[in-house]
Amino acid sequence: MSDELKLIDAAKGGSVDAFTELVRGYRGGLFRFLITRCANHADAEDALQDTLINAYRYIDSYNPQWRFSTWLYRIAIRNAGSLRSENLAELGDPADAGADPLAHCIADSERDNLWRSAKRVLSDEVFTAMWLRYVEDMSVRDIARVLERSSSWTKVNLLRGRRALEMEMNGTAGNAGSEAYG
Amino acid sequence: MPEVKLMDKLANRLREDAANIDAEISAQLDSRIRASLAAVEPETARRQRDTRRRSVSFWLASSLTGVAAALGVIAILNIVDTNEPAAVPRTVADTATQPIEIPVIDLDVEAATLTGPLAQELADLQADLKRAEEVVRGDVRIDF
Numbered sequence: 493m494s495d496e497l498k499l500i501d502a503a504k505g506g507s508v509d510a511f512t513e514l515v516r517g518y519r520g521g522l523f524r525f526l527i528t529r530c531a532n533h534a535d536a537e538d539a540l541q542d543t544l545i546n547a548y549r550y551i552d553s554y555n556p557q558w559r560f561s562t563w564l565y566r567i568a569i570r571n572a573g574s575l576r577s578e579n580l581a582e583l584g585d586p587a588d589a590g591a592d593p594l595a596h597c598i599a600d601s602e603r604d605n606l607w608r609s610a611k612r613v614l615s616d617e618v619f620t621a622m623w624l625r626y627v628e629d630m631s632v633r634d635i636a637r638v639l640e641r642s643s644s645w646t647k648v649n650l651l652r653g654r655r656a657l658e659m660e661m662n663g664t665a666g667n668a669g670s671e672a673y674g
Numbered sequence: 675m676p677e678v679k680l681m682d683k684l685a686n687r688l689r690e691d692a693a694n695i696d697a698e699i700s701a702q703l704d705s706r707i708r709a710s711l712a713a714v715e716p717e718t719a720r721r722q723r724d725t726r727r728r729s730v731s732f733w734l735a736s737s738l739t740g741v742a743a744a745l746g747v748i749a750i751l752n753i754v755d756t757n758e759p760a761a762v763p764r765t766v767a768d769t770a771t772q773p774i775e776i777p778v779i780d781l782d783v784e785a786a787t788l789t790g791p792l793a794q795e796l797a798d799l800q801a802d803l804k805r806a807e808e809v810v811r812g813d814v815r816i817d818f
Contacts, residue, residue, distance in 0.1 A: 506719035508711045524697035540699075541707050548711055552718035605691045626688040658684055 496560060503551050511548050518564055519544070525565070525623055528607055529572040529616070543568040562634045569620060569638065609660040610653070617641070618653045625650055 502510030515522075523540050530536040546567050547554075554563050610619050617639055624630040624638060636646040 504716055504718040506716055508708070511711065512708065519699060520697060523699055524692065524695050527695060527697050537703050540703070541710055544707055545710050545714055549714050549716055551716050605694060606687050607691050607695065610688075622688070623692070626685050627692040654684060657688070661684060661687060 497556060500551060500554065500556070500560070503548065508548075511544075511551070514560070515544060515547070515564070518561055521561075521628060522564060522568055525620075525627070526568060526572055528611060528619070528623065529569075535572075539568065539571045542571045546571065558637060559630075559634060561628060562630065562638055565624065565628070566638045566640075606657060606661060610657055613656050613660060614653055618649045621646055621650055622653045622657070 496514065499510045499514040503514055519540070522543065523536065526536040526539045526543075527533065530539055543564065547564055554560065607623075610622060614622065621635050621639060624635045625632075630638070632643055632646050632650070635650075636643045639646065
């Protein structure tokens with residue numbers, strides 16, 4: 493039995509320490525991803541907290557057939573989605589550039605961060621698929637699982653996302669229009 | 675293969691830009707998450723605890739039912755034991771030990787029987803006294 497499975501078993505028995513150790517390696521990447529998906533930094537923090545609490549509470553539903561990160565991201569996406577729905581209902585238009593946590597977190601960068609472009613030109617699902625593929629190194633099968641989509645849809649939209657970002661990177665996006673892919 | 679090189683370039687750029695996103699988890703958020711985790715319990719552990727609690731409750735209920743049933747059986751047996759001697763034919767020795775019933779005396783009747791002669795005697799004496807008065811009155815001719 494791997495260390496991760498041992499920690500999962502201990503967490504299932506109610507060990508907070510085991511669970512904390514289990515998610516230690518995933519928290520940073522998860523929080524970075526949530527910053528790109530949430531309306532503001534506070535929401536990203538809340539989403540991370542909710543994700544970890546739900547993961548801990550329902551850890552018995554984790555299937556070891558899949559990677560733990562796949563399961564964790566699936567919960568995170570649902571939490572980020574529900575938080576955004578609440579914000580839309582409460583605040584109306586959340587597209588406030590000043591509140592964008594991604595803009596805030598990369599404001600000092602010398603060049604334009606490609607993920608900001610990705611957020612602008614890609615749909616949420618394609619953005620997530622690109623993130624999981626290029627940042628988390630997930631397989632197409634795992635990404636399809638996280639997004640609850642078919643492998644075919646995932647492949648096609650990864651290709652579309654790549655093309656859109658290549659154009660952004662090469663500065664040819666203006667020629668192709670501002671179509672949101674996905 | 676320029677397309678592959680472009681792909682690698684894109685992948686590298688995406689990884690680098692993701693790493694440039696400052697997403698440090700503050701100590702405050704870390705302690706908040708820890709406190710929240712300590713306040714919840716995994717469903718598995720909760721179910722196991724509930725199962726154990728149910729087992730204990732079931733054991734207690736079974737024990738109480740068993741004890742109640744045993745007490746009921748003991749009570750029934752005791753009732754049967756107290757009734758059994760009545761069903762057995764009494765012996766002479768048993769009846770001899772029973773107290774003798776004393777008949778209740780009608781005191782009024784007895785009193786009348788005892789005072790009747792005295793009353794008669796009293797009436798006789800009064801009649802004698804009356805006759806003696808009349809004799810004396812006739813002798814001295816004095817009215818009382």
